[in-house]
Amino acid sequence: MLYFTTDLNTYHIEASDGQMGKIQDLYFDDKKWVVRYAVLDARKWLPTRRILLSPAAFASIDTDNQQIDVKHDKETVRNSPSIPVDATFSKDLEMALTGYYGWSRYWLGGLLWGVEDMPGVNIDDQELEAQEMSNEPEHNLRSENDTWEFRVHANDGKIGDVADFIIDDSYWKIRYIVIQKAHLPSEDRFLALKVDIIQSVDWLGGDIYIDSDLEDLNDQTDYESKEAIIEAL
Incomplete structure (x- = not known):
């Protein structure tokens, strides 16, 4: 199923024994455009933690x-590696968390x-040991929130601004970038x-x-609302 990432930001996160908070942001990697982490707004529950x-x-x-059910209970999440609210999410923290x-x-x-197309859990000790000896991730994690209103350009001019992303819930890959068109009459x-x-991102x-021209993009279907996009896909 397809979802707008802005819609997921309104969903509650439900542990096996109670609610933990709402999604505050999504981190995706800048190589494969796959959502790697949901950042929870858990201030009412763990006010000093991210x-x-x-x-x-x-x-x-x-x-x-409007909720996402989580496999873990709250105590498991509470005992996870501590990430202070104001801390940068480093590669060392990511290694500890995984x-x-x-x-x-x-x-x-x-x-x-990695070795699968879908998110996986419960890797065996041998694989974990091999991964511990591997190189650090060769990517950067990007904040979904930080990309709002990024300017989107064709080869020969501006198309518009980022209005949303569309992801699937099987692979958690960003499939589409939703652009609000810039120029009259559109x-x-x-x-x-x-x-x-x-082609590239600054x-x-x-x-x-x-990697397209404005003329080619003008021949593509555009929509009066974001909701109409999901209905058409």
Whole structure:
């Protein structure tokens, strides 16, 4: 099933023994455009901690109740490696976190999640030992929140601004970038472009470059609302 990442930001995170908070942000890697962690707003429960969970920890998405069910109980999450609210999420912390939960280290291997295409858990001791000896991740994690209103450019001009992302709940890959078109008479209309045609990103400057021309993009279907995109896909 496909979801807007902005919609997931309204969902509650439900542990096996109670609610933990809402999704505050999503971290995706800048190589494969796959969501690696959900950052929880858990201030009411653990006010000094930042809680990150891999999609490997998710049991299901309950759209009726707008919640994501997690496989762990609250005590397991509470005892996870401590990440202070104001701390930078470093590669060392990521290694500690994946080691604690037993999540497969997705940067090993050529598939979306390392040796698998889907998020995996409970790797065996031999694999964990081999991963401990491996190199650090060769990627950067990017904040979904930080990409809002990034400018999107074709080869010959600006298309518009980032309005959302669309992900699937099997692989947790960002499938489409949703763009609010920039120019009259098409303002307030949206395009959904596959991330495969992204040529490069200036993460500091806030610019995304698409390998396409404006004329070709004008021939693509645009939509009056974001909701119409999901209905059409």
